Amino acid sequence: MPKLIDAEKLLWWIKDAMNELPYFCETPDDIAKYRILKQIRNLTDAGTFDPTPVQPDIHPGDMVRGKKKALYHGAGIGRVRCIFWDAEGHWADLMYDNGSMAIYPLDELEVIANDQPTEKA
Structure with a gap:
């Protein structure tokens, strides 16, 4: 901490x-x-030393979807391949069932529990 x-x-x-x-x-x-x-x-x-906001508890291997429907354009639920960060924030590299990949800010994703339905949007 x-x-x-x-x-x-x-x-x-x-x-x-x-x-x-x-x-x-x-x-x-x-x-x-x-x-x-x-x-x-x-x-x-300038805020250079401001604390990093608390990031969602997302880990590689988690199934996630965008909090905003427009974020994932019907791609639905993806699996987190890796998490990385840069000067602009924390990101997740996702892989979808159809083989497509995407990168999203962590704070715009939510973890899908195993018992939730995984239908495409």
Whole structure:
């Protein structure tokens, strides 16, 4: 479990630390501190360090379908081949009974229990 911090407290701390630097950063150390603090502040403001949202409990081998009917265009239920992530989020690589494959965001899929009907949409 990642350690969560309060971004607002961090931003206040950065502001205070920047205010403690000399008005004109003359030494290389002061310039480096200012640049690092400014970069951390900008990245924090941009949401770079926001926690990853909780992902659905989907694993390779699970049978899944799209939460939105338009998502799967009648392809129906697929089996998760693998799960991967990139800068844009978490994804599932699916294989359908007809041999077609697709990649969908994990948060747009739901697991189908073994006792649920598996008819095509």
